[in-house]
Structure formats: C-alpha cells, structure tokens
Amino acid sequence: MNQDQKKISLTNRSKVVSNKKMTLMERFYLPAIFKGMSITASHFFKREVTIQYPEVKRPFSDIYRGLHVLKLDDEGRERCTACGLCALACPAESITMIAAERKEDERNLYREEKYASMYEINMLRCIFCGDCESACPKEAIFLTNRTVPSEYERADFIYGKDVLVEKKDSRIDVSKRQTPEVLAFKQDKSKSHNN
C-alpha cells in the first residue's frame, strides 16, 4: 500500500507516517523544540508578503473572470440578440432574459431585429465559470476583471441591464480576452456545445 502511495505522489515530498518507538534523544523533546524554534525564527526575518490593501492593490489578471458586461458594438448598439445560448450554457442557471422585437426607431439602440428587453444575472448563483462568454455567438457578454461588490439584500445581487450593459461614454476594454485564438475557438464548430 505504501508503494502505491508513493507512485501517486505529485510532489515527491510525501512521507510515510510510522509510529516507531522514539529514541532517547527524541524523547527529550528539546532538540525537536529547538529545531522548530529555529524554523520560526528564520521566518521572523523573512520578507513579509502582506500587501497594504487600500493603498496597494494586487493586480488582477487580464482574463480574470469577474463581473459580467454586456458589450455595445462600435456604434453604441447592444450586441445581444437574446438568443438564450448563455442561459442554456450556464451551469448554475443564473441567467434569465426576455426577448423583444426591435421597433423602427430603435435602430440606433440595438444591432439586430431581436434584442433582450430584460436581461438578469443572479450574482449569488453565478459561479463565474465563463461558459456564457464562450457560448455567446454575438460577442455580447464578457466577464471582466471587476468584482461584484457586497450588498445587504439578496435582491440587490440580481443584476439587470442597467448594471450589466456598458455605458456609451465609459467603454470596458475586453480586447485582452478577444485574442485571435479565442475567436478561432469560437468559430470552430467541432468544439461547439450544440452539435
């Protein structure tokens, strides 16, 4: 059994525990205590890893999966067509939407004839897996490196379009997530969820 355990060890640092009888030196405890104290003493002089949070912030990765954004296209029209693929892909079933038909005078608001009149993500259910992002055929939903702030009420965690859609004058840059590889992956039908 010990042999098997050794085989599956990933770090090669695992030790086989045994209850062998202690030698006289070990039973004195003191050498072991001094050893432990020297270890802690060495840590006493090590550099502290603390980051002084409000002043110094730990940078997020460019492809960090945080708060969602519903992108607008270059002309400021919503890209989402309420196809529902994101809601389907969502393992936590946190996305829900209502589709609506675009009116003639709304051409500057929505890119295609169909749009989401209501689009909600329950942030308490969301597990930030990013499946919605990869499922979206219209490049409309992205996860960003922003975090979901804390709230006092559960209802406040259900984010609607007012929060999710990016503002026209403060666009959110997701170009880091849209590398050619990602686009190629999305176009590759053999890797699609739907076949």
Place this chain on the structure above:
Amino acid sequence: MDIQFILYKIILIVAILLLSLMVAMYSTLAERKVAGFFQDRLGPNRAGIFGLLQPVADGLKLFMKEEFMPANADKVLYIMGPSLTMLVALLSSAVIPWGGTLIIAGREFALQVADVNIGVLYVFAVVSIGVYGIMIGGWASNNKYALMGSVRAASQMISYELAMSMSIVTIVMTTGSLSLNEIVTQQQGMHWNVFTQPIGFVVFLICAFAETNRAPFDLPECDSELIGGYHTEYSSMKLGFYLFSEYINMFISSAMIASLYFGGYDFPFMHDMGLSHNMVTLMGTAALFLKITFFGFLFMWIRWTLPRFRYDQLMRFGWKGLMPWAIANMVLTGFFYMLFKK
C-alpha cells in the same frame, strides 16, 4: 515608619502597578506583532505608527462590547471570577526586586515593595490561588465548555506547581534564603543561578509556561476544542480582564525567571564602569527589563512554534517527565552542595 518612607512605598506601589498594566497592554500588541512576523505577516499597523495605538483601540472595543451574562449563571461568582484573576495577577509583583537601591537625599530606598523573608513562598501562594479565578469563572458560566476549561486549569496548575516548587527548592538550598532580594543579591557579579542550575532552570521555565496557561499548555482555553474554555461565556471587559491577566502573569513570570536564574538586575561589569550608585541601579533596572523582554519574547516565540499538548500528554509530561527531573536535580544539588561547600 516615617512619612517619607510611606510616601516612597506608595509611589513605588503605584508605579509598579501602572508599569505592570502598561507592559501587559503592550504585550498584547507585541504578541500580535511577533505572531505576524513569525507567519510572514506584518501584524497590526493601522492604529498609530507601527500600530502603537492598537492596545488602546482593543481596550476601547472591549469596553464598548455588550456586557452579557448567561441566564443561569451564578451572578456573584460570575463577576468574581475575572476580578479575582486580575487581583491575583497584580499581587505577585510586590516581592520582586526591580532594582538595587536608590540614594535620594542621603537616604537609601530599595526598589522593592516588600522584602519579606518568605518572598519565594509568597509568589507560590499567589500563583496557587490564581487558579480560583479561572475555576470560579468557568463554573459560574454554567457552560460545559467553560467547566471543562476550569477543570483542566485546576489539574494542570496543581500538577505543574509541584515540579515548579521542586526546581525552586534547589535555589533555596544553595542560597539559604527564601527572600527574593537575598537570592538576587547573591547572584551579583555574574554568579547567575542558571549556570549552576541548568536542569532546574529548564524545569522551572516549562512549569512557568504551564502556570501562565500559555501555549503549548493552553488547554484551559484551547480555542479549537473548547471554544475559549473558561472564558467562553465572558464578554466585554470581563473577558478583557481574563485576557489581560494572562499577559500580566507572563510579565511577572518573566520577572521571576530573570530574578531567580538570571541575576535579576545584575549585568556584566556592573561596578567596573565607575558610574555613580544611582546610575548603576537604574542601569540594573534597565538590564532586568531587557531580560524580562527577552523572556516575554520567548513566551511568544514558543507559542507560535509549538502545537498544543493533548491532555493526557500534558499530565504524563508533568508527573512522569518533569517531576523525576526536578527530584533528581534536587538530590544532585544537595550532593554537590555537601561536596563543595562544606
């Protein structure tokens, strides 16, 4: 018993009490800082520079907290518990010689509140009644965890007190006096007891850890199994008293270790530097506090290094580990004493 003498004693008592409280206050900060450094963290650093105002903030927080008393608690004993612990913790500083003598206006004043001829025993008596605060508080809380904590405290204290007194007996044997002042005076000139009594020192040190309920002997509070032990049901400043008295005990224990084994206010080349009498005394007090600081640090160092004992290990170690060593040390000391001194 003139008025000058009484005034001096009152000043000294107040000074030592304030000093104990201040030291305990900053020990809490030191503990958190030291713990931080040992774990590659910074420790509290927001309140004041280097977190120097943190103890004040902690105290304020404790005062602001809700004063809560369990419905079925024994009301009188519940309040008595922490008060007694605090009182006893402050009592033992009376017999420790904090320095030599100061000569003010031609009169000699000793930096010791009471030079009783049973100083060591007095400390023992105070330590031995220290457990009452914990036991009463734990029982009065009417909580199973608290009761467990106080029962553990009682048996632990009694067990380790024996080995502790056994290790001190050797010092009393070589010194020939129970007075702490006498013991310190005889160690002057680097004749520190730790050189002649290494085994006794180690036994005493371990017992001091056990008596102050510090890790690895913190079984009476033991957060991870007894959710705080005897002070589980305490809140606000009553809890503060319990926590605070632990640090006072730590301070007094460090002072005792320094006085009994490390020459108290003695430091090398004390009388060879050509300083005035008062200057030497003040430097001696500084040396004593340096030693106390070191032992306080040792207390923290050990706490953040060693895991807690299991209860049966604790008892076995106390009775089967320390006791034989203490007795053997006593016999050996007697043997060598007869061999060389007579």
Place this chain on the structure above:
Amino acid sequence: MLSLYVFFFLSAVTLVSAVMVLLSKKPIHSVLYLTLTFFTLAGHYIMLNAQFLAVVHIIVYAGAIMVLFLFTVMLLNLNIEGEFQKSTVMKFVAAIAGGMIFLVLIGTLKSFDVTTVGDPSMTQIGLVKNLGKTLYSQYLMPFELSSILFLSAMVGAVMLGKKDKN
C-alpha cells in the same frame, strides 16, 4: 491598637464564613467559603508573626487541597434535588460523633491556660529560619515520622490509581 481591630475583623470574617460553609445551599459556595476561612486563618497566623506558617497554609490548604475539593464538587454536580436522604441510624451516629468532637474541644479549652501565651509579636518561632531549626533539631523525630506517613499515603494513592492487571 490597630492590630486589635484587624484581629476582630479577621475573627468576624472567619466565624461568618465558617458558618456560611454549613448554611450555603450550593456545595460550590460551601467550598469557597471554606477557602475564605483558610485565608482569614492565614491572616491570624501573620498576626501571630508566623509568616511561614501563613504562606504554607495558603499554598497547601487554599492552593492545593481546596482546589481539589472544588474540582471534585464541580464534577459531581451536586444539587439539592439530588441529595440522598440519610437514614435515621446515620443521623444518630453523626450526632454522637459530632458531640464527641464538641466535648473534646470544650475539654481542651477548659484545661488551656491563657497566661502561658506571651506577646505573639515578640516570639520569633513562626519565622522560617527558627521554625526550620526547631523542626530539624528538637522535633526531628516526629518530623521525619510524619514524612514517612506522607510517603506511605502517596504510595497507597499510586497503588489505588494503578490499572488493574486483569
């Protein structure tokens, strides 16, 4: 003059707490009152200039024995409802035994000559040095005998505490 007031205060506290040992409803309170009694007795020793005796009294009785008492009482969780009824025979025997002790006390007090006690603050016998010298010279035999008694008690306790082989 001051010592007289202290004496009266200590005696009053001693008597009240000793009575309270019997009167208090909770066993824990009884134990704590008994501890208080020991403390005030230690105070009396100090007034008799016997500091060593006082401190040892506190260490041994208040510090060790009463802690064990408290320990046991806490674990037993005694309360009024759980108190078992004593039989009439028990009560009878207890009354006789108590009465005997009372008689002995009265007898001792009657034969006790108050004038033999000098001024306590003048005698130095209670100080640790004198006490040690007296114990190891004049009373060496009883002292060593009592230590053997304690040793045998210790051995007996260990024997009782040892696990049964079978």
